[in-house]
Amino acid sequence: AAITDANGSFHLHGPGNATSLVITYVGYKPDTITSLNESIKVVLKKNIQLNDVTITGKKGDSYISTMNPVKTEVLTSNELRKNACCNLAESFESNPTVDVSFTDAVTGAKKIQLLGLSGIYVQTMTDVLPTVRGLAINNGFNWIPGSWVESIQLNKGTGSVANGFESITGQINVELKKPETAEKFFVNAYGNNEGRGELNLQYAHRFNKKVSTMLFASGSGMQKTHDANGDGFVDMPEFKQAQVFNRWKYSLGKHFEGMFGAKFIYDERNGGQIGKHFHNDTLPPYLTNLKVLREEAFYKTSYNPTKEYQSLGIQLSGINHQQDGNFGLNNYSGSEQSLYANLIWQSILGNTKHKYRAGLSYLFDDSHEQLVSTSDNDTLLSGYTINIPGAFAEYTYDDLKNFSAVIGIRADDDEQHIEFTPRLHIRWNWTKNTTFRASGGRGFRYSNVFAENPAIMATSREIVFSKEMTHEIAWNFGANLTQNFYLNEREANFSLDVYRTQFENQIVVDYDFSPQQVLIGNLSGQSYANSIQASFNFFVAREFEVRLSYKYNNAQQTLHGVLMQKALTPLHRALFNTSYEPNIHWKFDATVQWVGEQRIPNTFSNPEEFQFSETSPSYFRVLAQVNYKWKKWEWYVGSENLTNFIQKQSIISAENPYSDYFDSSLVWGPLTGRMFYLGIRFAVK
8 A cells, every 4th residue: 555745656676576456446347467577657537337235124013113212013914914814703703903703603703802802992983083883883894894004003002082082992003005105916826725705906097197096995805614613613704795985095285185985895794503513393593694895985174384293184984784684593683874074273382292173074874773572572772862062172292302292182072971081191212222201191982782792692591680771981091112222133022012901981881690591781880901912023134023011911800790811812822923034035924822711601500511611721722824026916825713712612602502501602623623724916016
């Protein structure tokens, strides 16, 4: 090496045996000189061709934002593809936060749980509009195909007051694919060895920069009977389902934009007793049927003034829902009309560290259910009609670095009195990688007894209502700690959540009073749920992610004067998930779920042959899937319940479903055995 003087002259002393001199400079091509004993002139040429540099990174299939005051877990499309993911109810199999299980052994309906409580206390929205509620509170998760979903935002505890009063244990917001960013054409076809098939189609078209549209269509069905435990009842009902959804997006200049759309759903399910197992000449086989027709429409628009931090938004949605069916000798019908409107103004106070939202809302629900017993002409009614105007205000402080807080309150008039709903969320980043959050708030909701508890219709139990039932009210408090760090130079994070839900009033469904009765009424005493969850995510290698989680849910409820552990809710759960993606073509996923013991409602007053044990055994459930992508195509094959574990006896008195002891409501484990599936996806960008 040598340094030049002011004139550019330099002396270079090299080894005596040197035969060449290489001259290099950043941005120029190197030149090699071989004549070292004469005066030389060197002119370097610019290097216009640089070597390619490829920088790659990988975000987790699900992640938690450190800047949001509300702990929000985002499930990406990659996370959803870890499962067959035919619908939203099946999208949480690899997620440790939300639990999925069957409601009973006859209808095939699935329910979710969060913080140790039923999913009815979760506010589920589609593009920030409430959808899975009312009569759709259970089956509604089946009507959102997984391939339609862009991402899912999941948070625990009460949400923002701007979204309404119904969130108690959490919020799930499903972001559907947008016409301006989605694939132009997409198809997903799925089939499994149980005879289930599904076809999802999507088409997006952008007319110009201001107008775009997207059409979704889905059809699915299963016309094959299965009886893995040999009790004479189908494990899953035969079904056929179709839905069409069309949405449009437009913009008018720089200040106005909006979106509107409509959706139609048809769903019919048939289950119950298999004919060859029925041996009664005077009564028909015990069959179940439920047929649903549902229409939805929505409109959203926003006005953005010249000041970029201000906006005015309007949200409108309407639902018409009709469902009819039968459960043995019981005929059921339900109808619901709903209208929702929300006006939101957003701006700042002084500077962008101080923001606020305020607005008005209106909710109309006309929801009614009827259950008629053809054996004794007894009729049971459940439902409500509400007109609830509301107002809300929410203040957000964000120092844009370490601390933020959201304080909100809303008031809603249900024509009898005004319900106040206060809520608070705080975030404190102790360090760049350590985030602490806390939240507290109140929520309330109205109950649809039969839609939320379909199991009570698939038994011989006498249903006994209290004289008057009011809406459910609860408080939720919680805190969580998120720690990001590096382990062996790879990203990792640890999360600890602690939450408590305390009810002021709850609609209690008591299966413990008598095996021949189910008592339904207002809470008399205490009801609460404590939940602790610890999760650890780690990239073993850039392409190899591991997820571990343990959860403790202690839900207690007062039943006929006694505080008892909530039935059919495990105290302990654990999950292990691993994802391996060696290249852009292949991906391997595996999930192991461990479900602890569950308390089973008391059946000891039954004859011995019609009794269940006090608790269920713990069990493992294993899922695995392999994906292969090539250009516009993607193939996937997988299996669920690889260990083939099932609840061997899920129905009491299955051989005589019209006896006083028949009961299909005591389900604690899987009803279907080992299942294999395959599918294909095709996308045109």
